[in-house]
Amino acid sequence: MHDTDITVPLLAITDLHLSIAGREVLRGIDLTIDAGETHVLLGPNGSGKTTLFNTLVGLPGYEVTQGSVAFKGENLLALTIDERARLGVGVAFQRPPAVRGVRLRQVMEVAAGGALEAGTLDAIAGELAVAPMLERDVNLGFSGGEAKRSEMAQLLAQQPELALFDEPESGVDLDNIAVVGGAIAHLLKGDRASERPRAGLIITHTGHILQYVNADVGHVLFDGRLACEGNPLDLIDDIVSHGYEGCVECAACRQ
Ligand SMILES: Nc1ncnc2c1ncn2[C@@H]1O[C@H](COP(=O)(O)OP(=O)(O)OP(=O)(O)O)[C@@H](O)[C@H]1O
Ligand SMILES: [Mg+2]
Numbered sequence: 001m002h003d004t005d006i007t008v009p010l011l012a013i014t015d016l017h018l019s020i021a022g023r024e025v026l027r028g029i030d031l032t033i034d035a036g037e038t039h040v041l042l043g044p045n046g047s048g049k050t051t052l053f054n055t056l057v058g059l060p061g062y063e064v065t066q067g068s069v070a071f072k073g074e075n076l077l078a079l080t081i082d083e084r085a086r087l088g089v090g091v092a093f094q095r096p097p098a099v100r101g102v103r104l105r106q107v108m109e110v111a112a113g114g115a116l117e118a119g120t121l122d123a124i125a126g127e128l129a130v131a132p133m134l135e136r137d138v139n140l141g142f143s144g145g146e147a148k149r150s151e152m153a154q155l156l157a158q159q160p161e162l163a164l165f166d167e168p169e170s171g172v173d174l175d176n177i178a179v180v181g182g183a184i185a186h187l188l189k190g191d192r193a194s195e196r197p198r199a200g201l202i203i204t205h206t207g208h209i210l211q212y213v214n215a216d217v218g219h220v221l222f223d224g225r226l227a228c229e230g231n232p233l234d235l236i237d238d239i240v241s242h243g244y245e246g247c248v249e250c251a252a253c254r255q
Pocket of ligand 2: 049050051094166
């Protein structure tokens, strides 16, 4: 077991440089997330948000050329995907992959560490309306909203210390945004007696999800770096008004 060491940040990304197919996409990312904090990541299409997420998850194909990522003081980049998950990193993908032959219930049980009490499974299935999908191959033929709810069900089963959300509201209707947003808030607040507050990193373009989730800090990924840090809702308002190029808050940050 790894207990959280309160003397080190939960996640510390330092001067991270990363290339894909020979092109440098991330050019010096610095980001620290402490236990219990919720951060928001903004940035134009193609700026590298999903690339950063996938690197934290441990998907192959990304070449870290410089910098480090420490999670609870451990070198995250040296760990396999399952070691990272066991250590407490969870993810809800922008485009959740379908897995033939593996049912949603099985994934939730593995995510929970092998034992998921019937009452907990029922509570999660009820909260996210995934009961009809539990015995289906995970994400296979799921609608966009069903796939997002399935991702959230897996995260609620896993209870990761750091949960990464890549555009949790994309392709989700207004009713489902409320369900997904409520589940994220619930996960991050740790409502159940046995749960502690979790940390989160949420990618969003619209900020709709922030109607349901209180976020502490927003960051703007631009030109391969985190160009700005500020109140997430203020940043989104500014970007809506002025675009990423003209974002006043970003300009102030860059000075
Ligand atoms: N396997 C790959 N091969 C080549 N280029 C890639 C690959 N994966 C990602 N890229 C490129 O890296 C850049 C960053 O992509 P990424 O998906 O991280 O952007 P994003 O910020 O998540 O964008 P969006 O807001 O559209 O989701 C893009 O130019 C993308 O085409
Ligand atoms: Mg993306």
